[in-house]
Amino acid sequence: MSTSNITTQKVNFKVFRFNADEDYLPYYEDYNMDVTSEEVVLDILNRIKWDHDGSFSYRRSCRHGICGACAIKVNGRSTLACKENMSTMIELFGSELTIEPLSIKRAVKDMIIDKGDFWEKHDAIHPYLISDVDEHPEHEHIVTPEEADRLLEADLCIQCGACHYACPALEVNDRFLGPAAFAKAYRFEADVRDQARNERLQELHSEEQGIWDCVKCFECAEVCPKDVNPIDKITKLHLMLFKEGVATSNVATRHAVGFKHSIAKHGMLDEGGLVLYSEGPGIVKHIPVALQMFRKGKIVMPWNMPKSDNLDEIQKLIKSSSTAKF
Structure with a gap:
């Protein structure tokens, strides 16, 4: 980059500080710095440590967006410090930036957190190929390009x-496995060489910690620095549960089935009918909310439920795109 194209801007960084061995509570420290357009967030972390406070701690390694060590949050947004350009951060958030660890409640020292829960959940889905391999094979197990493409990167x-600690479902449910674990599970579920498909799917189907607790907020897709798109993998795991015959009847699976039935019947979502289909007699606990929704016009009586003008086309699309038996 030509030095003539480099611009400088003054930015105030509000930086999370905490040392579990010394501090009772965390605090934030301000650093006013001139930031150039060629710097990334990691450069700022380095400058804070080298020029302002040598005790400031953070993880870093490759500086090429490969190791994942430098993941932090900037203004609440998970990011890789070595990948995120400061110009982008300033454009998004202005000249007041808050730098925090991925998880404040797991902070050990400044940006360094205890990722024990992340690795426990990563290991829980058996993140490796399970196959009855011949100890003395006559030839290698060939995977075609088409089969490799099924991994969807x-x-x-x-x-x-980044996605794990940005997930709101995991924030309120410690048992939830999280988007990173599900993306890794999909990587092996989609591998034609893996022979533990049903066993792994059974674990992913479990209540409270399994994929049905995903709230579809798409936050994991937004923050993933490698464009893995975990929510896409979670959706495909949902479909695998049905295709492999692993899915059992519970509120979550009935919700998925009811959603399809509602669209096929009306061309649009019947929200009241969906709750009834999903929860059956349990719907009585939702009556106060249902009454409020009815007054707001959010739900209607079954006999007043409208139908889409393009219902025939919608039904054709559903029929052609349905690849699993519900």
Whole structure:
């Protein structure tokens, strides 16, 4: 980059500080710095340590967006410090930036967190190929390009934890396995060489920690620095549960089935009918909310449920795109 194209801007960084061995509570320290357009967030972390406070701690390694060690949050947004250009951060958030670890409640020292829960959940889905391999094979197990494409680049995950600690479902449910674990599970479920498909799917189907607890917020897709798109893999795991005959009748699976039935019947979603289909008699606990929704016009009586003008086309699309038996 030509030096004539480099611009400089003054930015105030509000930086999370905490040392579990010395501090009772965390605090934030301000650093006012001139930032150039060629710098990335990691450069700022380095400058804070080298020029302002040598005790400032963070993880870093490759500086090429490969190892995932430097994942932090900038203004609440998970990011890789070595990949995120400061110009982008300033454009998004202005000249007041807050730098925090991926998980404040797991902070050990400044940006360094205890990722024990992340690795426990990563290991829980058996993140390796399970196959009855011949000890003395006559030839290698060939995987065609088409079969490799089925992985949908799930193997690009660098285990940085950005999606894991940005997931709101995991924030309120410690048992939830999280998007990174599900993306890794899909990587092996989609591998034609793996022979533990049903066993792994059974574990992913479990209540409270399995894929049905995903709230479809798409936050994991937004923050993933490698464009793995975990929510896409979670959706495909949902479909695998049905295709492999692993899915059992519970509120979550009935919700998925009811959603399809509602669209096929009306061309649009009947929200009241969906809750009834999903929860059956359990719907009585939702009556107060249902009454409020009815007053707001959010739900209607079954006999007043409208139908889409393009219902025939919608039904054809559903029929052609349905690849699993519900």
